[in-house]
Amino acid sequence: MSHGSDQAVAAPAILSEVKPAVLPRPALVANNRSFSWITEKICGIIEEKTPRWWWVCFGVACFVASFTVAGLTYLVSTGVGVWGHRNPVNWAWDIVNFVFWIGIGHAGTLISAILCLLRQKWRTSINRAAEAMTIFAVVCAAIFPVFHVGRIWFALMPGYLFPFPNANYIWPNFRSPLEWDVFAVSTYGTVSVLFWYVGLLPDLAILRDRFFAAGNKFRSALYGFFAMGWRGSNRHWSNYEMAYLVLAGISTPLVLSVHTIVSFDFAVSLIPGWHTTIFPPYFVAGAIFSGFGMVLTLMLPLRAIYKLEDLITQYHIDCMCKITLATGTMVGYAYSMEFFIAWYSANPNESFAFINRAFGHYAWAYWIMITCNVITPQFFWFKKIRHNTALVWILSIFVNVGMWFERFVIIVTSLARDFLPSSWGYYSPSIVEIFTFFGTFGVFSVLFLLFIRFLPIMPMAELKAVTPAADPHAAPDHH
Amino acid sequence: MPAEPYGLIATFETAADIYHAAEQVRDAGYKRWDCITPCPVHGLDKAMGVKRSIVPRISLAGGLTGFCTGMSMIWWMNSYDYPLTVGGKPLFSPMFAFPISYELTILFTAFATIGGMFIVNRLPMHYHAVLKYEHIRRGLDDRFFVVIEARDPKFNLAATRALLEQAGGLAVTELEA
Numbered sequence: 001m002s003h004g005s006d007q008a009v010a011a012p013a014i015l016s017e018v019k020p021a022v023l024p025r026p027a028l029v030a031n032n033r034s035f036s037w038i039t040e041k042i043c044g045i046i047e048e049k050t051p052r053w054w055w056v057c058f059g060v061a062c063f064v065a066s067f068t069v070a071g072l073t074y075l076v077s078t079g080v081g082v083w084g085h086r087n088p089v090n091w092a093w094d095i096v097n098f099v100f101w102i103g104i105g106h107a108g109t110l111i112s113a114i115l116c117l118l119r120q121k122w123r124t125s126i127n128r129a130a131e132a133m134t135i136f137a138v139v140c141a142a143i144f145p146v147f148h149v150g151r152i153w154f155a156l157m158p159g160y161l162f163p164f165p166n167a168n169y170i171w172p173n174f175r176s177p178l179e180w181d182v183f184a185v186s187t188y189g190t191v192s193v194l195f196w197y198v199g200l201l202p203d204l205a206i207l208r209d210r211f212f213a214a215g216n217k218f219r220s221a222l223y224g225f226f227a228m229g230w231r232g233s234n235r236h237w238s239n240y241e242m243a244y245l246v247l248a249g250i251s252t253p254l255v256l257s258v259h260t261i262v263s264f265d266f267a268v269s270l271i272p273g274w275h276t277t278i279f280p281p282y283f284v285a286g287a288i289f290s291g292f293g294m295v296l297t298l299m300l301p302l303r304a305i306y307k308l309e310d311l312i313t314q315y316h317i318d319c320m321c322k323i324t325l326a327t328g329t330m331v332g333y334a335y336s337m338e339f340f341i342a343w344y345s346a347n348p349n350e351s352f353a354f355i356n357r358a359f360g361h362y363a364w365a366y367w368i369m370i371t372c373n374v375i376t377p378q379f380f381w382f383k384k385i386r387h388n389t390a391l392v393w394i395l396s397i398f399v400n401v402g403m404w405f406e407r408f409v410i411i412v413t414s415l416a417r418d419f420l421p422s423s424w425g426y427y428s429p430s431i432v433e434i435f436t437f438f439g440t441f442g443v444f445s446v447l448f449l450l451f452i453r454f455l456p457i458m459p460m461a462e463l464k465a466v467t468p469a470a471d472p473h474a475a476p477d478h479h
Numbered sequence: 480m481p482a483e484p485y486g487l488i489a490t491f492e493t494a495a496d497i498y499h500a501a502e503q504v505r506d507a508g509y510k511r512w513d514c515i516t517p518c519p520v521h522g523l524d525k526a527m528g529v530k531r532s533i534v535p536r537i538s539l540a541g542g543l544t545g546f547c548t549g550m551s552m553i554w555w556m557n558s559y560d561y562p563l564t565v566g567g568k569p570l571f572s573p574m575f576a577f578p579i580s581y582e583l584t585i586l587f588t589a590f591a592t593i594g595g596m597f598i599v600n601r602l603p604m605h606y607h608a609v610l611k612y613e614h615i616r617r618g619l620d621d622r623f624f625v626v627i628e629a630r631d632p633k634f635n636l637a638a639t640r641a642l643l644e645q646a647g648g649l650a651v652t653e654l655e656a
Contacts, residue, residue, distance in 0.1 A: 035621030
């Protein structure tokens with residue numbers, strides 16, 4: 001605008017004052033949508049007749065979930081021998097799948113808590129679905145530690161997981177990272193549900209009133225029960241916002257601690273390839289990376305199906321791609337740093353473990369991991385790729401695959417070649433394990449489909465709060 | 480003649496309108512009144528004269544309880560009730576008790592925060608005079624309301640109505656108790 005040559009001639013040689021360039025903030029809700037448009041759009045998804053695609057997806061998801069049910073039933077009725085674990089690989093797909101699913105959940109908490117504290121307002125349109133993803137991922141993750149004991153009634157009965165004295169009145173060993181994990185994961189699941197519920201409160205009240213107006217007394221009463229009589233009072237909002245901030249504040253150290261403790265499961269042991277101090281930050285970065293992969297995998301189809309382009313804008317996709325790029329690059333750095341430390345430590349067992357990962361019997365898994373986790377996200381440097389939604393979706397699938405292989409590589413390659421060469425082995429999963437894991441995608445999808453059918457997929461109140469209409473001072477860029 | 484009304488409710492169309500109306504009601508000296516908004520409006524607490532929320536103090540109490548619970552539970556179970564020797568390590572050390580105490584701090588803080596928020600807000604309250612207003616649905620959708628309760632010592636049907644109308648309130652209505 002001010003590049004005109006006539007102005008340049010008239011201007012003095014030295015400027016008396018340099019004003020910083022005013023960068024326009026990207027609109028978080030495109031096309032200047034009104035409050036009632038947001039309400040209609042989000043509630044409309046729940047109020048419309050169940051679309052046919054939903055029934056088709058739900059049927060497929062139930063079918064896939066039945067594989068988990070079949071796998072677990074066979075496991076419980078027969079014994080853990082039906083899984084492919086045997087010396088020296090006594091930990092395999094069960095813990096791989098557990099860490100995989102827990103990691104996916106982390107992006108939901110990152111979006112809802114860390115981005116809230118950092119005042120990243122673009123989180124609003126994706127946080128509800130991402131938090132739902134967290135909860136359902138924790139459900140899928142919990143299946144594995146609970147069922148890996150085989151006789152599941154022992155997992156729930158005193159002594160194994162939660163601190164009840166066992167038959168000999170001995171309490172659990174609190175020095176064990178596995179016991180820390182029980183507390184970390186159950187706290188994580190509980191706090192995620194609470195955080196999600198607090199966020200839902202005002203939106204449930206909207207649904208209560210809308211179903212009441214539409215004459216659906218049953219659903220009005222159901223949503224109303226959980227809405228707790230919310231009436232949008234500002235005196236309530238004041239406490240509510242404070243509570244939300246506190247929850248965000250405690251969820252941030254929570255999410256970092258959960259994957260840190262998950263990494264302790266390995267790092268506290270003495271197995272070469274596990275016994276490293278880089279594990280906590282490396283696992284947290286990997287968890288956020290895989291979680292954002294899953295957020296993209298879920299949100300892009302949802303955006304297309306429900307035409308949510310005004311709420312999940314290109315800016316949102318750009319932000320998610322950039323976080324995926326950043327965390328993917330951190331993971332790549334961790335991979336190379338592990339190699340460097342293996343060499344620098346001059347420990348022959350450690351060096352062997354890493355050379356074996358890249359060039360041993362499991363090299364195929366290692367290179368899948370490197371391709372998916374280090375190379376795939378680098379595409380997100382390019383704006384053209386970030387703007388191609390279909391391509392972003394495909395790349396996000398690669399991220400999910402890569403992060404599963406990361407856990408497989410860490411866990412299985414280290415165990416298969418431990419200190420004693422005479423007991424070296426090669427692990428392959430049994431069909432029961434494959435069934436169980438495959439089915440968890442169905443379990444997850446069933447839960448997610450129910451969520452998008454019965455609960456508002458975006459926080460309406462929070463979306464309204466980031467539109468210009470919510471600003472009482474009505475001056476652009478006031479904050 | 481119906482019984483004493485619960486209070487008066489006035490409608491406002493924009494966030495700026497309710498912000499200025501709130502300032503006027505506050506300056507008129509009312510205490511028992513409220514704003515109904517579809518989303519938190521920035522600065523409205525100050526315009527209403529609402530004090531800072533006490534929820535964080537409840538959270539702090541919850542967090543301290545959680546941390547002490549974790550530490551004392553682990554000390555009691557592994558070192559006092561059934562001393563458990565593992566690998567020749569001390570029976571109790573705050574080091575190995577820390578991760579679980581840390582998680583319990585967060586867990587108890589979360590429950591205290593949410594429980595505290597509900598108690599301070601007097602929720603659940605499924606029956607409320609404001610919820611019976613026929614247009615209240617818009618208050619969660621796209622309208623803003625100011626409610627002044629009849630219990631307020633300064634409440635006077637005519638004067639309060641005049642104040643709300645002068646502040647720009649539309650459709651000033653009496654609420655049934």
